[in-house]
Amino acid sequence: MSLASRHDSADDSPGLLLWQVTNRWQAAQRTALKPFDITHVQFVLLATLTYLETSGPVTQKALADMAATDPMMTSQVLRTLESRDLVHRPPHPTDRRARAVAVTDAGRALANQAVVAVEACDASFFAVLGDSLPAFTGTLRTLRTRTDGDRPG
Amino acid sequence: MSLASRHDSADDSPGLLLWQVTNRWQAAQRTALKPFDITHVQFVLLATLTYLETSGPVTQKALADMAATDPMMTSQVLRTLESRDLVHRPPHPTDRRARAVAVTDAGRALANQAVVAVEACDASFFAVLGDSLPAFTGTLRTLRTRTDGDRPG
DNA sequence: GCGAGATAGTAAGCGCGCATACTATCTCGC
């Protein structure tokens, strides 16, 4: 069985489609966030942190777990955000290994503005699905849950 | 409206789900392709090229269009594949700007082995969807088609 | 206490994905 039989126009498998659609979604997010000069990941961490920090000190690991991002990448992105004074990372009050990440006033303001653009972008991107959006979201949730076993629990 | 209202467990929007599921799919692909020591993108280009080259000389641009990959990235990945003797890139016979990319025997052999692992990986990843896989694929295709306007046509 | 293992974070490096800028060549109007 050769490779050729798999292709009609280089876009058959659900995995390839998933990849291509996600690339386009990220491009849309990039466009929407351009006025704020932050990336999609930077926005997600900023927004998640804004939500999390209402209930006490947040470590980088806790933030990475909540946002489902890689801890190493999270560390790097937070340092980038810190260099722009959107977050600060003082020592954690009780764990000297950790840092208590917190969003600054500027970071909170930027996040609250950016979230409007991001939600509009998302709504526009998925508008074509209409009533089938909930089913699509449910399917994605199933896929994410099903493959949770890969993660360190 | 604050950011906090958007979150139940940092995973509400379809876009975020899409992103997370794609990351997990890529991780699965990475694992499946590890024995062959190539990445997902390298495999896709190799497989697409294997399919395309049966009908004449293939430029890097044509390959990038077919695989829906970025031309700059495609150029870089092809040079990586060339350094491993999986493809070669002689001058194009009629267009002196271009190269006639072709897969080597080693590249073709590797692709034909890897495609089995990739297909098994895909089948396993999406197995949980059962009968709803066609609907999911159709939805993805809709999203990709709907956002085609962003691309240079 | 105290030593072994677990955990939070950093450092360095690789490949993808994209943006900008550039060279070389092709194409088309004249």
Add this chain to the structure above:
DNA sequence: GCGAGATAGTATGCGCGCTTACTATCTCGC
């Protein structure tokens, strides 16, 4: 021919996503 614009490809740089290796600190059994 020949000059203007389009096109194929490369170079450079940045941020994501992950891997491996490392330090500092915490936790738990003894």
